[in-house]
Amino acid sequence: MSETPLFKVTIDNITIEVPAGTTILNAARKIGGDVAPPAMCYYSKLEGSGGKCRTCLVEVSKGSEKDPRPMPKLVASCRTTVMDGMEVKNITSPKVVDARASIVEFLLLNHPLDCPICDQAGECHLQDLSYEHGKDGTRYEFQRRTFKKHDLGKYIQLHMTRCILCYRCVFTADQISKKRSHGVLDRGDHSEIATFIEKNLDNDFIGNVIDVCPVGALTDKTFRFKNRVWFLKPMDAHRNCPTCSGKVTLWNRGDEVFRVTARKDEWGEVEEWICNDCRFEKKHTSDWLIEGPRLIDRHSVIAQGHYAGNVGQTIPNETINKVLHGRSPRLLMDIHSVSEVNQPDIDLSSIQGPAHSNNFNSNKD
Amino acid sequence: MAKATQWNTMGRKLLLEKAHVEGIRYFDVYRREGGYRSVEKALKTMTQDEIVEEVKKSGLRGRGGAGFPAGMKWSFIAKPEGVPRHLVCNADESEPGTFKDRYLMEFLPHLLIEGLIVASYALGSNTTYIYIRGEYAWIPDILEQAIAEAKANGFLGKNILGTGFDCEIYVQRGAGAYICGEETALIESLEGKRGNPRIKPPFPAIKGAWGRPTVVNNVETLASVVPIINEGGEEYAKIGVGKSTGTKLISACGNINKPGVYEIDMTISVEEFIYSDEYCGGIPNGKRLKACIPGGSSVPILPANLLLKTAKGETRYMNYESLSDGGFATGSMMGSGGFIVLDEDQCVVRNTYSLARFYRHESCGQCSPCREGTGWMEKLLLRLEKGEGKISDIDLLWDIQSKIEGNTICPLGDAAAWPVAAAIRHFRDEFEWHVTHAAEAQTRNYGLAHYADPIHVPV
Numbered sequence: 001m002s003e004t005p006l007f008k009v010t011i012d013n014i015t016i017e018v019p020a021g022t023t024i025l026n027a028a029r030k031i032g033g034d035v036a037p038p039a040m041c042y043y044s045k046l047e048g049s050g051g052k053c054r055t056c057l058v059e060v061s062k063g064s065e066k067d068p069r070p071m072p073k074l075v076a077s078c079r080t081t082v083m084d085g086m087e088v089k090n091i092t093s094p095k096v097v098d099a100r101a102s103i104v105e106f107l108l109l110n111h112p113l114d115c116p117i118c119d120q121a122g123e124c125h126l127q128d129l130s131y132e133h134g135k136d137g138t139r140y141e142f143q144r145r146t147f148k149k150h151d152l153g154k155y156i157q158l159h160m161t162r163c164i165l166c167y168r169c170v171f172t173a174d175q176i177s178k179k180r181s182h183g184v185l186d187r188g189d190h191s192e193i194a195t196f197i198e199k200n201l202d203n204d205f206i207g208n209v210i211d212v213c214p215v216g217a218l219t220d221k222t223f224r225f226k227n228r229v230w231f232l233k234p235m236d237a238h239r240n241c242p243t244c245s246g247k248v249t250l251w252n253r254g255d256e257v258f259r260v261t262a263r264k265d266e267w268g269e270v271e272e273w274i275c276n277d278c279r280f281e282k283k284h285t286s287d288w289l290i291e292g293p294r295l296i297d298r299h300s301v302i303a304q305g306h307y308a309g310n311v312g313q314t315i316p317n318e319t320i321n322k323v324l325h326g327r328s329p330r331l332l333m334d335i336h337s338v339s340e341v342n343q344p345d346i347d348l349s350s351i352q353g354p355a356h357s358n359n360f361n362s363n364k365d
Numbered sequence: 366m367a368k369a370t371q372w373n374t375m376g377r378k379l380l381l382e383k384a385h386v387e388g389i390r391y392f393d394v395y396r397r398e399g400g401y402r403s404v405e406k407a408l409k410t411m412t413q414d415e416i417v418e419e420v421k422k423s424g425l426r427g428r429g430g431a432g433f434p435a436g437m438k439w440s441f442i443a444k445p446e447g448v449p450r451h452l453v454c455n456a457d458e459s460e461p462g463t464f465k466d467r468y469l470m471e472f473l474p475h476l477l478i479e480g481l482i483v484a485s486y487a488l489g490s491n492t493t494y495i496y497i498r499g500e501y502a503w504i505p506d507i508l509e510q511a512i513a514e515a516k517a518n519g520f521l522g523k524n525i526l527g528t529g530f531d532c533e534i535y536v537q538r539g540a541g542a543y544i545c546g547e548e549t550a551l552i553e554s555l556e557g558k559r560g561n562p563r564i565k566p567p568f569p570a571i572k573g574a575w576g577r578p579t580v581v582n583n584v585e586t587l588a589s590v591v592p593i594i595n596e597g598g599e600e601y602a603k604i605g606v607g608k609s610t611g612t613k614l615i616s617a618c619g620n621i622n623k624p625g626v627y628e629i630d631m632t633i634s635v636e637e638f639i640y641s642d643e644y645c646g647g648i649p650n651g652k653r654l655k656a657c658i659p660g661g662s663s664v665p666i667l668p669a670n671l672l673l674k675t676a677k678g679e680t681r682y683m684n685y686e687s688l689s690d691g692g693f694a695t696g697s698m699m700g701s702g703g704f705i706v707l708d709e710d711q712c713v714v715r716n717t718y719s720l721a722r723f724y725r726h727e728s729c730g731q732c733s734p735c736r737e738g739t740g741w742m743e744k745l746l747l748r749l750e751k752g753e754g755k756i757s758d759i760d761l762l763w764d765i766q767s768k769i770e771g772n773t774i775c776p777l778g779d780a781a782a783w784p785v786a787a788a789i790r791h792f793r794d795e796f797e798w799h800v801t802h803a804a805e806a807q808t809r810n811y812g813l814a815h816y817a818d819p820i821h822v823p824v
Contacts, residue, residue: 024395046484050564051564051732051774052731052732052733052774053732053733054425054732054734054772054773055733055734057772073771074771074772074773076774077566079564099768099772102734102768102772103527103733103734105768106733106734106736106737106738106741106768107733107737109737109741110740112739128711139761140741142741145740165730165731165733166737167731183559184559184730186730187544187727187728187730188543188725188727188729188730188736188739188740189725189730189736189740190724191726191729191730191732191736191738313685321663332775
């Protein structure tokens with residue numbers, strides 16, 4: 001039996017051994033942390049994806065042990081395989097940092113930045129990317145492009161203005177669902193995701209395009225404007241589904257299931273594809289067997305304030321009493337004396353459903 | 366087009382020698398004039414490797430723009446057992462300013478077919494394609510007629526000339542996209558898909574059309590195979606100079622007296638090419654030369670003083686090395702041979718804008734720097750052209766083009782960035798004048814200024 005040879009690759013001065021044929025990106029992901037370049041279009045579960053967004057560009061400062069010449073241009077790490085003895089610079093290369101910042105600028109050039117009303121906000125890869133690799137402000141002084149609206153049916157909402165043309169949804173429809181009825185029309189900066197002559201996207205596994213979309217271009221119509229993701233409690237759940245694995249993440253508030261998504265790993269990629277039935281039709285807690293809270297990266301806004309004890313963290317012990325030797329702290333100001341926001345008598349977590357202005361107003365009477 | 370051009374005896378013609386023989390478009394006349402000799406010679410007396418070797422010896426460089434040695438490209442083709450190989454002729458000539466292939470196909474379709482048969486034999490391609498630009502709507506008929514004639518005379522089809530070699534040539538029309546001239550986008554389009562360039566590697570020589578080893582060559586490159594086989598690679602290499610061997614077709618246009626397609630042997634100077642009566646015949650109305658884009662719209666534009674003489678003060682010649690002398694700082698490129706001349710009445714800002722508009726429109730939209738950057742550059746250039754720009758826009762343009770260049774999947778990003786970079790590098794004061802004299806810039810052109818002044822050469 002022939003074994004795949006192991007190649008030694010050094011990324012940002014960290015050396016790791018990976019099987020031949022591994023891409024630079026996947027080798028970097030094995031190291032993890034900041035060494036892993038961001039990826040907006042690459043999706044390990046979709047064949048042929050990657051290479052388009054250019055956010056994962058890295059510098060290859062040494063080609064391989066045999067041919068140590070550096071590569072002349074920055075390369076897309078998601079589509080470049082490692083060679084033995086290769087040396088790669090990601091965040092240690094000023095060229096890469098600079099190029100990446102400009103890619104972020106390009107991606108945001110025509111992006112509407114409507115995060116306050118975007119359902120993807122809080123779990124948007126473009127938000128993370130801009131925050132981590134972008135610069136503040138824009139040098140773009142022109143009208144952002146708009147598109148004619150396309151209706152994709154009752155399940156999926158398309159916001160073409162937010163799209164970064166990663167092609168992930170096209171690959172998903174090709175490889176996961178039975179039939180692809182949408183694609184990229186036109187070209188250049190006027191290219192768009194659409195169906196040719198209005199069609200509904202409703203076949204079997206098409207809902208997964210929502211999960212693979214790195215931005216808010218494709219969102220769940222059954223969840224549209226219902227809640228912010230960081231107000232919801234993600235829980236792993238499963239059901240006996242005849243078409244898919246039935247393993248999902250439920251996004252609840254109280255007992256109400258607001259939305260159902262596939263489970264996503266640390267790179268934001270779907271672990272197992274789920275069918276439309278599970279995603280769009282099973283919106284009762286009784287439909288599901290709940291396994292427990294979903295592990296959310298603690299840096300994510302979704303993790304804020306949510307059952308810290310259950311997501312792999314321990315609640316820190318209160319140290320103030322110890323430090324003050326039993327004395328009570330002297331409060332300089334009670335915030336509620338100057339602010340009407342978050343009134344002490346209103347407990348947000350005990351409100352049924354999403355908070356509403358009525359909750360606050362009725363208390364005033 | 367140059368009609369009834371009197372071909373001077375100066376300068377050797379290999380491709381266009383017979384272009385004006387009455388009826389050369391048809392098989393009988395073409396054959397009578399010595400056509401298809403190379404097919405007989407190659408198929409009957411040479412092995413595949415010998416042909417590749419001959420093309421290598423000739424030093425023939427790809428005529429599509431990049432100038433990659435053709436023989437070397439052929440030798441890269443993978444030859445896995447039992448997998449068909451393909452030769453694809455890139456006739457998607459869409460570069461603004463370039464129209465040499467069109468001329469060749471219109472006047473001498475059999476020359477291309479002849480070259481294709483020889484190249485197909487050398488590469489072992491039994492199914493060969495001509496991918497032709499959609500806008501050349503009338504040329505597929507000419508080519509298909511030529512193919513039918515060649516087939517009827519035993520030069521195509523099964524068992525060509527009794528040698529046992531089978532070859533069919535199909536003409537495939539594009540749908541009007543510049544990007545499909547990029548070889549992997551061309552292959553995608555040929556396969557019936559959206560013409561998005563592929564990510565390389567794998568290169569087409571390993572995995573091309575339908576995953577099979579494929580060689581994509583320009584029309585002129587393939588036509589040049591005919592004289593190489595007829596006369597031998599070494600004879601061909603004697604023409605021209607240095608690594609610029611053989612002859613090159615130049616499609617000259619812009620402010621010249623005699624626009625048209627000229628075959629040059631790469632030993633004449635740029636000045637002679639523009640001003641001699643044999644070629645462009647000078648600039649009309651006694652105007653002075655301001656600038657020139659010597660190799661098709663994507664190569665850097667040069668001001669008159671750097672065009673005629675290199676930065677070292679030497680005469681610039683019409684060949685690969687001399688045109689690129691000085692790199693991008695003071696040189697340009699041979700490119701695809703689209704020679705665009707601008708006289709003193711032309712506005713470089715406007716010219717750069719219209720090129721930027723072209724690239725914005727032709728970007729495939731697959732990768733972000735090109736998709737977003739080309740549109741941004743176009744908008745900034747339009748603003749400058751309309752006199753609504755700011756001085757900082759010029760620096761911004763420079764920054765944008767530097768961020769596009771080298772960061773894209775295919776060379777279209779570079780092709781969009783280079784003209785903007787070169788225009789700002791050499792004509793920055795004209796851009797600034799469009800800001801500082803915004804109103805005046807709407808009524809008159811900047812003119813020649815100092816762009817033709819001799820450059821001081823430090824001794």
